Amino acid sequence: MKKYISFFRVRFATGLQYRMAAVTALTTQFFWGLMECLIYKALMESNAVSLPMGYPAIVSYIWLKEAFYALFNTWATDNDLFGMIVDGGISYEFCRPVSVYGMWFARSLGSRVAEAALRCGPVLLCAIILPAPYRIGPPAGLTAFLFFLLTMFLSLMVTVSFCMVVYMLCFFTISPTGWRILFTGAVEFLSGSVIPLPFIPQPYNSIISFLPFASMLNVPLRTYSGDLAGNALIQAVFLQIFWFIVLYLFGYRLCHKAENRIVIQGG
Amino acid sequence: MKMGLKSNIRLYGMYISVILRSTMQYKLSFFLMVTGRFILAFNGFLAIFFLFSGFTRIGSYSFEEVLLCFSVIQMSFALAECIGSGMKVFTGIVRRGEFDRMLLRPRSPILQVLGTRFELGRLGPMITAGITLLIGIQKGQIVWTAVKIMVLFVMIAGGTLLFLSLFILGASFCFFSIEDGGLLNILTYGAKEHGKYPVDIYGKRFMQICTYLIPYTLIQYYPLQYLLGRTDRWVYGLYPFGTVVFAFLCYIVWLFGVKNYKSCGS
Numbered sequence: 001m002k003k004y005i006s007f008f009r010v011r012f013a014t015g016l017q018y019r020m021a022a023v024t025a026l027t028t029q030f031f032w033g034l035m036e037c038l039i040y041k042a043l044m045e046s047n048a049v050s051l052p053m054g055y056p057a058i059v060s061y062i063w064l065k066e067a068f069y070a071l072f073n074t075w076a077t078d079n080d081l082f083g084m085i086v087d088g089g090i091s092y093e094f095c096r097p098v099s100v101y102g103m104w105f106a107r108s109l110g111s112r113v114a115e116a117a118l119r120c121g122p123v124l125l126c127a128i129i130l131p132a133p134y135r136i137g138p139p140a141g142l143t144a145f146l147f148f149l150l151t152m153f154l155s156l157m158v159t160v161s162f163c164m165v166v167y168m169l170c171f172f173t174i175s176p177t178g179w180r181i182l183f184t185g186a187v188e189f190l191s192g193s194v195i196p197l198p199f200i201p202q203p204y205n206s207i208i209s210f211l212p213f214a215s216m217l218n219v220p221l222r223t224y225s226g227d228l229a230g231n232a233l234i235q236a237v238f239l240q241i242f243w244f245i246v247l248y249l250f251g252y253r254l255c256h257k258a259e260n261r262i263v264i265q266g267g
Numbered sequence: 268m269k270m271g272l273k274s275n276i277r278l279y280g281m282y283i284s285v286i287l288r289s290t291m292q293y294k295l296s297f298f299l300m301v302t303g304r305f306i307l308a309f310n311g312f313l314a315i316f317f318l319f320s321g322f323t324r325i326g327s328y329s330f331e332e333v334l335l336c337f338s339v340i341q342m343s344f345a346l347a348e349c350i351g352s353g354m355k356v357f358t359g360i361v362r363r364g365e366f367d368r369m370l371l372r373p374r375s376p377i378l379q380v381l382g383t384r385f386e387l388g389r390l391g392p393m394i395t396a397g398i399t400l401l402i403g404i405q406k407g408q409i410v411w412t413a414v415k416i417m418v419l420f421v422m423i424a425g426g427t428l429l430f431l432s433l434f435i436l437g438a439s440f441c442f443f444s445i446e447d448g449g450l451l452n453i454l455t456y457g458a459k460e461h462g463k464y465p466v467d468i469y470g471k472r473f474m475q476i477c478t479y480l481i482p483y484t485l486i487q488y489y490p491l492q493y494l495l496g497r498t499d500r501w502v503y504g505l506y507p508f509g510t511v512v513f514a515f516l517c518y519i520v521w522l523f524g525v526k527n528y529k530s531c532g533s
């Protein structure tokens with residue numbers, strides 16, 4: 001376990017190095033969040049029907065999404081890993097006396113947490129000092145907040161184990177970029193990072209909410225505002241645990257398969 | 268330095284043919300890329316589609332009207348990215364010393380930088396934009412006259428020019444600062460992402476920024492008003508031509524940058 005913690009720490013430290021990139025990303029995220037808030041406000045004001053989520057819940061959803069963007073986006077995968085698979089640097093990884101799966105898992109986790117740690121503070125600060133309708137509210141209660149922390153941890157696990165499956169699939173192809181874009185394109189919508197899932201009407205909604213993608217950022221962001229509570233929340237938590245185990249086992253199996261059949265072309 | 272327009276176009280054609288031939292060596296990768304980018308762009312459409320399944324309008328716009336706006340922006344951006352990707356990786360070109368070599372050649376540096384990349388993978392978003400444009404046209408109430416069709420094309424052309432100018436402006440940043448123009452991405456990607464809705468729904472302040480700072484309204488809000496028949500002022504249909512002025516300003520910044528360029532010596 002100790003060695004995995006050190007992989008986590010190395011990545012964490014590397015992530016903290018890129019401060020200027022962080023400033024850029026911060027501005028982007030703040031701007032993005034604000035624009036999204038404005039869209040939903042325009043939507044709310046120009047229709048007689050009420051939104052499927054309360055406006056404060058939407059606002060907190062948007063700001064939390066921007067603040068913890070790095071934790072949950074399946075888009076920003078670790079490019080070094082793809083590079084290693086393509087250029088053969090992977091051979092060094094196999095020489096190490098640790099499991100490749102565990103090592104990469106710790107790595108991805110580390111870089112995500114580092115990035116999020118850098119970014120969430122300032123974005124949340126901006127979101128707190130904004131004028132009234134665009135301001136992020138406090139969590140719905142202590143229970144909601146505790147569940148928010150728990151589900152956030154679980155969804156991070158689901159997201160990372162999903163990305164691991166994508167990495168492992170890259171062993172079986174020579175064009176990782178294409179696959180990656182294909183996967184992330186679909187996941188982005190199904191996980192609720194384009195629009196919050198409650199906005200998707202039935203019958204699509206009930207299907208989507210059982211997919212592993214709905215166990216990612218969808219759960220914690222809605223738990224915070226109390227939009228997801230009671231039995232639905234408990235069900236969501238169990239679903240998260242279920243998908244984490246499934247994705248973990250699947251990724252792990254794939255990793256073993258890849259390890260057995262991998263051929264390194266000299267170099 | 269001056270070469271005829273014809274020979275420049277021929278040179279650009281050669282650049283493209285070389286790039287296309289190399290892209291086509293990896294057919295599966297190319298196909299996945301197009302499909303993936305298609306899906307990514309399609310997400311934008313799905314978002315609008317699902318939002319409008321519960322609601323009838325946003326601001327004063329209906330579903331079809333937003334689709335029209337979405338398609339124009341998406342199409343312009345995809346075209347600009349297809350042609351102008353070289354400008355997006357310009358920092359790398361300078362850092363590797365490739366720009367020094369370009370300056371030695373008796374050809375326009377802009378042409379050479381643009382010629383380094385031609386992303387056919389952007390066909391994906393273009394297909395999306397084409398589909399949504401058709402839906403928007405078919406479902407909408409607009410009576411399409413020859414003039415209106417022209418305006419639509421001018422909007423797309425103006426948008427492409429505007430985004431290309433922004434890419435060039437972003438590339439020029441690295442003449443003046445060691446940071447790359449990452450912040451400028453907010454202006455381009457932000458416009459692509461949030462420009463799918465007519466600017467006026469974001470409020471008056473945003474309208475002003477999008478008119479006087481970066482002239483997005485020229486290709487989006489004003490000509491759209493004319494297309495949708497909300498104004499009698501046909502002049503609005505000509506507004507996209509205003510982006511030429513913006514492009515010229517960006518070109519001047521670029522020229523100024525090139526003139527003061529000092530190689531980093533690697």
